[in-house]
Amino acid sequence: MKKLGRIWSEYSFIFVLIVIFIVYAITSSGLTWSGVMNIFRHSAVIGTVALGMGLICLTGEIDLSVGSMLALTAGFSVIVFNVTGNIFLTLVFALGFGALCGLVNGLLVGGVQMPAFIVTLATMLIYRSFAQYFCQHVDRALIGGGSSVYKMDTANASYQTLFGFGNGKIATIPNVGIVMLLMTALFVYISSSTKYGKKIYAIGSNFKAARMSGINVSMMKISAFVICGLLTGLGAFLWIAMNGSADPATTGSSYEMYAIASVVLGGIAMSGGRGKMLGVLFGAMSYTIVDKIIVALKMDSLINNAIKGIILILVILVQVAGPQIRERFRKSA
Amino acid sequence: MSLLEMRDIRKSFSGVSVLKGVQLTVESGEVHALLGENGAGKSTLMNILTGVLPRDGGTITFDGQKLEHITITQSEKLGIAFVHQELNLFNDLKVFENMFLNREYANKFGRLDKKRMRAEARELFERLGVEIDPDAVVADLKTSQKQLLEICKALHLHAKLIILDEPTTSLNNEEVDHLFSILRKLKAEGTSFIFISHKMPEIFALADRYTVFRNGEYIGEGRIDETTPEKVTIMMVGESYSNAEVYEKRALGDEVLRLDHFTGDGFHDISLSVKRGEIVGMTGLQGSGSSEMLQAIFGSSRATAGTVTAFGRTVPHNSIHGAMKAGIAMLPNNRKENSVLPDMTLMENMAISEQTLTAAKLPVDSKRDKKRYGEYKEMLGIKAQSSDDLITSLSGGNQQKIFIARWLNTDAELLILDNPTQGIDVGAKAEIYRLILELAKAGKTILINTLEIPEIMKVADRCIVFYDGGMIRELAHEEINEQDVMLYSVGITEKTAGKESKKS
Numbered sequence: 009m010k011k012l013g014r015i016w017s018e019y020s021f022i023f024v025l026i027v028i029f030i031v032y033a034i035t036s037s038g039l040t041w042s043g044v045m046n047i048f049r050h051s052a053v054i055g056t057v058a059l060g061m062g063l064i065c066l067t068g069e070i071d072l073s074v075g076s077m078l079a080l081t082a083g084f085s086v087i088v089f090n091v092t093g094n095i096f097l098t099l100v101f102a103l104g105f106g107a108l109c110g111l112v113n114g115l116l117v118g119g120v121q122m123p124a125f126i127v128t129l130a131t132m133l134i135y136r137s138f139a140q141y142f143c144q145h146v147d148r149a150l151i152g153g154g155s156s157v158y159k160m161d162t163a164n165a166s167y168q169t170l171f172g173f174g175n176g177k178i179a180t181i182p183n184v185g186i187v188m189l190l191m192t193a194l195f196v197y198i199s200s201s202t203k204y205g206k207k208i209y210a211i212g213s214n215f216k217a218a219r220m221s222g223i224n225v226s227m228m229k230i231s232a233f234v235i236c237g238l239l240t241g242l243g244a245f246l247w248i249a250m251n252g253s254a255d256p257a258t259t260g261s262s263y264e265m266y267a268i269a270s271v272v273l274g275g276i277a278m279s280g281g282r283g284k285m286l287g288v289l290f291g292a293m294s295y296t297i298v299d300k301i302i303v304a305l306k307m308d309s310l311i312n313n314a315i316k317g318i319i320l321i322l323v324i325l326v327q328v329a330g331p332q333i334r335e336r337f338r339k340s341a
Numbered sequence: 342m343s344l345l346e347m348r349d350i351r352k353s354f355s356g357v358s359v360l361k362g363v364q365l366t367v368e369s370g371e372v373h374a375l376l377g378e379n380g381a382g383k384s385t386l387m388n389i390l391t392g393v394l395p396r397d398g399g400t401i402t403f404d405g406q407k408l409e410h411i412t413i414t415q416s417e418k419l420g421i422a423f424v425h426q427e428l429n430l431f432n433d434l435k436v437f438e439n440m441f442l443n444r445e446y447a448n449k450f451g452r453l454d455k456k457r458m459r460a461e462a463r464e465l466f467e468r469l470g471v472e473i474d475p476d477a478v479v480a481d482l483k484t485s486q487k488q489l490l491e492i493c494k495a496l497h498l499h500a501k502l503i504i505l506d507e508p509t510t511s512l513n514n515e516e517v518d519h520l521f522s523i524l525r526k527l528k529a530e531g532t533s534f535i536f537i538s539h540k541m542p543e544i545f546a547l548a549d550r551y552t553v554f555r556n557g558e559y560i561g562e563g564r565i566d567e568t569t570p571e572k573v574t575i576m577m578v579g580e581s582y583s584n585a586e587v588y589e590k591r592a593l594g595d596e597v598l599r600l601d602h603f604t605g606d607g608f609h610d611i612s613l614s615v616k617r618g619e620i621v622g623m624t625g626l627q628g629s630g631s632s633e634m635l636q637a638i639f640g641s642s643r644a645t646a647g648t649v650t651a652f653g654r655t656v657p658h659n660s661i662h663g664a665m666k667a668g669i670a671m672l673p674n675n676r677k678e679n680s681v682l683p684d685m686t687l688m689e690n691m692a693i694s695e696q697t698l699t700a701a702k703l704p705v706d707s708k709r710d711k712k713r714y715g716e717y718k719e720m721l722g723i724k725a726q727s728s729d730d731l732i733t734s735l736s737g738g739n740q741q742k743i744f745i746a747r748w749l750n751t752d753a754e755l756l757i758l759d760n761p762t763q764g765i766d767v768g769a770k771a772e773i774y775r776l777i778l779e780l781a782k783a784g785k786t787i788l789i790n791t792l793e794i795p796e797i798m799k800v801a802d803r804c805i806v807f808y809d810g811g812m813i814r815e816l817a818h819e820e821i822n823e824q825d826v827m828l829y830s831v832g833i834t835e836k837t838a839g840k841e842s843k844k845s
Contacts, residue, residue: 201704202705203696204700204703205705206689206693207693207697209685210685210689212684214682217679220671220679221680221747222694223697224662281682281685282684
């Protein structure tokens with residue numbers, strides 16, 4: 009009984025995914041392999057971004073700017089692609105620009121020691137505004153001739169290759185899903201088996217003690233924000249590869265909230281120091297499946313966020329109330 | 342009739358019995374010392390008395406009234422107040438706001454009558470001879486003032502029984518004296534106290550009677566003036582306790598640490614030379630600079646001038662990592678705040694410092710960490726089940742040993758120990774002393790800062806007394822005695838004028 013409780017608290021994200029998946033299996037008329045694989049495809053961007061959020065949350069900080077950062081990086085990457093026509097350069101730019109956006113957050117939070125909530129709230133406004141402003145004020149040719157959307161130049165020779173990558177499959181598994189799984193594997197390894205990972209946990213657990221143990225807390229926080237920026241840049245690259253365009257107003261909108269929710273659903277404590285990076289993948293996929301369920305039930309997609317919110321509250325309710333109920337049960341027994 | 346009678350109190354947590362039928366009797370107008378090692382059950386009993394925890398069995402009579410199910414509000418109403426070790430004050434509120442929190446005076450529209458609250462607070466402070474401005478913000482108060490404010494808060498509720506849980510931990514001797522004189526005054530007025538402390542001199546200075554617990558069992562009680570500290574200590578720790586001298590003189594090596602006009606926040610112009618294998622005790626009242634200077638050597642507190650040379654290399658100022666690379670380690674004071682990584686396992690807690698030094702090699706070598714953990718567990722006598730248990734599952738003494746292992750694991754040759762036995766019970770303290778001496782014998786150089794002079798007498802080759810940011814006196818091992826050290830640390834040096842300090 010006690011052991012079961014411990015497994016629940018550590019791996020609740022697996023139970024959550026299973027339950028949601030069962031609901032999906034029941035509601036969708038006929039479960040198909042490609043339908044399931046589609047979950048990977050649609051989790052790819054949010055899953056990648058949420059990994060970075062998970063790392064930041066483990067240090068006890070937060071990054072509200074990832075959604076806007078995604079839109080800005082995706083938009084500018086489209087321009088880079090349209091100008092250069094080079095996929096590799098586009099990828100490098102997306103990663104580099106994302107890392108730069110993360111560095112701005114990191115320097116202000118880790119270096120200047122401003123509160124992360126305020127800093128990233130501000131950069132959330134700034135990045136989104138830049139994305140929208142530049143979309144209106146650059147040469148139309150650069151954004152594929154569109155008016156309020158960054159569109160990739162479909163006439164470009166490399167376009168089909170990039171779009172093909174974003175929508176292609178290897179052995180029936182979507183390419184972008186594979187990228188997400190690889191990233192998850194990488195960050196599970198980093199967080200659990202490297203000294204860098206141990207230091208991240210140490211800072212979130214007790215930053216004073218971490219400092220007195222010789223950890224450079226400022227540098228570690230800066231690095232976590234940069235890595236989150238890198239992952240958001242990768243997410244932006246996946247986004248344009250999948251969609252061929254980025255809308256500065258809607259791309260990545262509310263993604264910071266979905267990312268945080270995935271992290272929490274995945275069992276990472278917002279106060280830092282506790283939780284597993286693997287949970288982030290399950291959290292992100294759980295939310296994608298909710299989208300699928302709503303489509304399968306032919307419900308209005310506007311109810312989407314309400315259901316996601318309720319699931320989040322239910323899961324945390326079980327986590328928080330579970331031990332209390334068990335304690336009371338023990339008392340009366 | 343006694344003010345408080347607790348009989349045959351039993352309590353167990355998830356099957357583990359922590360109170361096995363203990364008793365406690367407190368008379369009106371007495372200071373009753375409740376003694377026992379950490380984990381003896383003192384806190385549990387106090388939590389039962391104040392309604393924080395329900396009891397499994399036993400009877401409680403307070404002020405002639407039998408108490409069945411105690412709630413926190415009820416115990417407060419009856420006049421029982423608990424002044425916790427970690428003070429329960431609101432730092433951002435003013436003194437009088439803290440005192441009247443949740444019992445504010447207000448007019449019928451809900452407007453606060455601040456004038457009346459201020460006046461009442463001031464009156465109480467004056468009556469007790471407490472110097473606190475009712476309008477001061479609590480964050481600006483000294484720890485001793487906060488402690489007194491907590492007591493005043495309890496008195497303002499007309500508490501008949503005040504529980505003081507280690508009230509002197511963060512006070513200097515002067516402040517302790519002041520606190521005690523106030524407590525004596527209140528005692529004369531009929532207030533009773535339960536006094537929980539590990540410090541024998543204080544217990545014998547203040548308490549009238551005592552009760553001793555050991556491992557959740559009642560061992561005995563009696564009058565303080567009919568016993569001795571040794572007898573009480575033996576009751577607390579059982580037969581295993583011995584007060585045997587552990588110190589022995591050792592041959593020292595070459596100079597390994599040299600400070601030249603070292604200056605920083607809270608200390609100035611310190612010059613010092615330390616030899617390999619030496620144990621140097623530092624002491625002084627709080628704020629005298631000894632702790633600040635040690636922190637500055639390690640780079641965790643600010644240094645502004647002068648040089649630190651360790652093992653022939655200049656140690657950079659204000660860089661913990663730089664100090665670590667120079668072979669310096671520091672066990673900081675306040676274990677819970679500065680050492681414990683509460684979400685991490687024993688092994689992770691042990692390995693973390695070594696990992697910051699070898700961060701370039703990215704993967705964790707858990708096989709080697711495990712081997713090292715096993716070695717240190719054996720060497721330091723750490724009592725723990727599995728290396729994968731959380732650090733918080735260990736007692737204070739064993740946690741501290743893990744942190745000693747954390748630093749030994751960095752292969753540091755100079756160990757700075759800042760108040761290493763804070764909040765550790767008597768048995769574990771003796772073990773830590775033994776360890777310190779063993780490490781020195783093995784060639785480690787040790788600087789130890791503590792406010793407890795007997796501790797220095799046990800281990801130090803020499804003792805440096807700090808006063809007002811400077812070194813006021815240096816004493817060889819034979820010269821260290823509590824009285825002299827105390828005199829120097831309050832700035833009195835005339836008594837031994839003429840005797841020059843031996844080293845420059």
